[in-house]
Amino acid sequence: MTFRHLAIALVAGHASIGSASAQETYVAGVEASFPPWAYxxxxxxxxxxxxxxxxxxxxxxxxxxxxxxxxxxxxPALAQGRIDLLVTGLNVTPERAEVLDFSIPWWENDDExxxxxxxxxxxIDVLCCGATIGAQGGATQYAWIEENLVxxxxxxxxxxxxxxxxxxxxxxxxxxxxxxxxSTDTAEEFISNGRPVRIVGTIQQNQPQALAVQxxxxxxxxxxxxxxxxNIYESGAWEEIVHTYSPQASIRQIPTAMPDFVxxxxxxxxxxxx
Numbered sequence: 562m563t564f565r566h567l568a569i570a571l572v573a574g575h576a577s578i579g580s581a582s583a584q585e586t587y588v589a590g591v592e593a594s595f596p597p598w599a600y601x602x603x604x605x606x607x608x609x610x611x612x613x614x615x616x617x618x619x620x621x622x623x624x625x626x627x628x629x630x631x632x633x634x635x636x637p638a639l640a641q642g643r644i645d646l647l648v649t650g651l652n653v654t655p656e657r658a659e660v661l662d663f664s665i666p667w668w669e670n671d672d673e674x675x676x677x678x679x680x681x682x683x684x685i686d687v688l689c690c691g692a693t694i695g696a697q698g699g700a701t702q703y704a705w706i707e708e709n710l711v712x713x714x715x716x717x718x719x720x721x722x723x724x725x726x727x728x729x730x731x732x733x734x735x736x737x738x739x740x741x742x743x744s745t746d747t748a749e750e751f752i753s754n755g756r757p758v759r760i761v762g763t764i765q766q767n768q769p770q771a772l773a774v775q776x777x778x779x780x781x782x783x784x785x786x787x788x789x790x791x792n793i794y795e796s797g798a799w800e801e802i803v804h805t806y807s808p809q810a811s812i813r814q815i816p817t818a819m820p821d822f823v824x825x826x827x828x829x830x831x832x833x834x835x
Contacts, residue, residue, distance in 0.1 A: 590644040594725040597806035598650035617789030665816035666769035673748035684762030687740035695729040698722030784832030
C-alpha cells in the first residue's frame with residue numbers, strides 16, 4: 562500500500578488509528594507544536610511522525626490514538642506508563658536510554674543556531690559575550706548549551722528555557738533573546754513557513770531519532786514498531802511522508818546509526834533482527 566492509498570483509507574475510516582474496535586488502543590504521546598514532526602492544523606494532527614505512525618499502525622494492525630502533551634511532561638509520562646509510546650522527533654541519548662527503550666532510528670539530525678533575519682548577528686555574537694540563548698526545556702539542545710556554554714568558565718551566556726520552539730522563536734523576534742538553537746529540520750521549517758529568521762551556524766551532532774516505549778517494553782510494542790518502520794521505508798511510504806512536509810530533506814537509510822548505549826539495540830533487536 563502506498564502512502565497515498567493509506568491516506569485515502571484513513572479518510573474513509575478503514576485504518577486502525579482511532580477506529581472503534583475490540584482491540585486494545587495504545588496512547589501515543591506527541592508534542593503538537595514541533596513542526597515538521599508533529600503539529601495541529603484545523604484540529605487535525607499532522608507531521609512526519611504523525612503520518613508515519615499512522616502508516617506503521619496500518620501496516621502492523623495497531624490501534625493508536627494521539628495525545629498532545631507539553632514536551633517536558635512526555636518522557637516522564639512514558640517512563641511512568643501514563644502513555645504507551647512517544648511519537649515525535651525524539652533524539653536518542655544515553656540519559657533517555659536509561660528510562661526508555663527506543664525503536665530502530667529513522668532519522669539523524671544536527672542543530673542550527675537561529676537569529677532574527679534583520680539582526681545582523683553572527684554565530685560568535687550569539688554564543689558568547691552576554692548573549693541570551695533560547696532552547697526548549699528538556700531538549701538535547703538545551704542540555705548542549707548548558708554543558709558547553711553556560712557551565713564553561715569564561716563564557717558569558719544566559720540560557721532561557723521554553724515549553725516549545727514556536728514561543729522561543731517569537732521571543733527572539735521581539736528581542737527577548739539573541740538566538741534560538743533547534744534541530745535542522747525544525748529550523749528549516751520555520752524558514753520555509755516565512756518566519757523572519759536565518760541560520761548563522763550549525764552544531765554538528767548527527768543525533769539519531771526514534772520512537773520510544775516504556776523501559777522493558779511491557780506493552781510489547783517494539784517488534785511491531787520496528788517491523789512497521791522497515792516496511793514503510795522499503796515501500797517508499799516513508800520518503801513520501803517526509804517529502805510531504807520537508808520537500809528538500811535527504812532520506813537517510815533506515816535504520817540510521819544505532820548507539821551501543823541503547824539496550825533495545827542489542828541483538829536480537831525485536832522485529833528487526835528476525
